Amino acid sequence: MKITLWGVRGSIPTSTPETKMYGGNTSCVQIESDDTLLILDAGTGIQHIHFNDNLSHRRIDILLTHLHNDHIQGLGFFKPLFNQDAEVHIWGPASQTQTLRARLGRYFAPPFSPIYFREFSCKLILHEISNESFDIGSINVMANFILHPGPTFGFRVMAEGKVFAYIPDHEPALGSKGLIENPDWLSGSQIVKNADLLLHDAQFTAEEYAAKQGWGHCSMEDALKYASILNVQHLLLAHHDPDRTDSELDRLYHHLKESQTSDMPFAMAVEGSEIIL
Ligand SMILES: [Zn+2]
Numbered sequence: 215m216k217i218t219l220w221g222v223r224g225s226i227p228t229s230t231p232e233t234k235m236y237g238g239n240t241s242c243v244q245i246e247s248d249d250t251l252l253i254l255d256a257g258t259g260i261q262h263i264h265f266n267d268n269l270s271h272r273r274i275d276i277l278l279t280h281l282h283n284d285h286i287q288g289l290g291f292f293k294p295l296f297n298q299d300a301e302v303h304i305w306g307p308a309s310q311t312q313t314l315r316a317r318l319g320r321y322f323a324p325p326f327s328p329i330y331f332r333e334f335s336c337k338l339i340l341h342e343i344s345n346e347s348f349d350i351g352s353i354n355v356m357a358n359f360i361l362h363p364g365p366t367f368g369f370r371v372m373a374e375g376k377v378f379a380y381i382p383d384h385e386p387a388l389g390s391k392g393l394i395e396n397p398d399w400l401s402g403s404q405i406v407k408n409a410d411l412l413l414h415d416a417q418f419t420a421e422e423y424a425a426k427q428g429w430g431h432c433s434m435e436d437a438l439k440y441a442s443i444l445n446v447q448h449l450l451l452a453h454h455d456p457d458r459t460d461s462e463l464d465r466l467y468h469h470l471k472e473s474q475t476s477d478m479p480f481a482m483a484v485e486g487s488e489i490i491l
């Protein structure tokens with residue numbers, strides 16, 4: 215399975231020279247296995263995914279963890295949606311009161327967008343998902359609701375005997391005094407346990423998190439502890455705060471490394487990097 219990180223910034227894209235090493239595009243990850251291609255989230259990073267104009271017989275699947283703006287902002291600029299030959303499947307959550315179609319339709323309409331959802335000319339198929347497993351080509355995906363404001367999924371992506379867990383927005387410590395140590399009661403544990411690689415929310419430092427509980431995000435320290443409790447083999451810290459410069463991320467990484475109590479390998483996610491699992 216080949217994993218390409220096209221966007222690892224959180225909340226709002228950045229384009230300053232001070233953030234260009236780790237990258238400024240918001241959440242988007244491409245997964246390839248055999249002939250199957252998945253895109254996880256449609257943040258601004260999706261603009262880097264290019265296809266030939268000839269998209270006949272080409273199926274593209276976009277899995278949305280949730281509909282916060284930083285995870286769908288790139289969708290209206292994704293060219294295959296305007297290609298009559300393309301078949302695009304969008305998977306994501308409905309809400310208690312609205313279908314996935316209605317929820318996306320609010321965004322793709324004035325005053326938020328000059329184009330309407332109905333103007334996508336590809337063959338478009340929407341899939342409302344819940345806590346479930348499904349196959350897309352040669353890839354198996356497990357979706358589970360996790361702790362974040364509004365209906366939000368984590369995804370466990372399995373192919374070629376390997377497991378990639380993706381939870382870019384997550385507040386696993388919400389509602390308790392720190393993380394629960396028992397994996398059975400941890401949000402997202404079914405998605406994450408024993409994963410070969412986990413990409414996880416690490417927007418805040420522990421100090422920042424103390425003032426931002428309930429905002430839906432995780433501290434770097436909690437992300438490390440969370441991955442360690444769930445026996446993750448390798449962790450990528452992501453959803454970098456938009457105010458965080460490259461040098462600050464480097465400094466925080468070395469600080470985390472010095473104080474780490476487990477030997478689990480981890481790194482700060484870098485836009486544009488490719489990982490073969
Ligand atoms: Zn986000």
Ligand SMILES: [Zn+2]
Nearest residue numbers: 280282383430
């Ligand atoms: Zn979010």
